[in-house]
Amino acid sequence: MGADMFSAARALIAAALREEGLVPGSVEWKLRLLDRTYGSEISPAQRQRLIDRWRSEAAPRADSP
Numbered sequence: 001m002g003a004d005m006f007s008a009a010r011a012l013i014a015a016a017l018r019e020e021g022l023v024p025g026s027v028e029w030k031l032r033l034l035d036r037t038y039g040s041e042i043s044p045a046q047r048q049r050l051i052d053r054w055r056s057e058a059a060p061r062a063d064s065p
Contacts, residue, residue: 017029026058027058030054
């Protein structure tokens with residue numbers, strides 16, 4: 001039951017983010033989803049590490065065509 005409630009909450013958050021015009025999977029999308037889901041449960045340092053990882057994953061690679 002708890003997992004169902006979490007999934008429902010995430011779906012509502014995702015719908016709200018789409019209404020705001022955010023692109024699913026973008027760094028901003030992930031950040032807003034993280035903030036709305038976990039709020040202050042993660043430290044600023046953890047949050048920054050995630051942002052840095054997402055940005056590095058989103059950056060175009062020099063070896064890609």
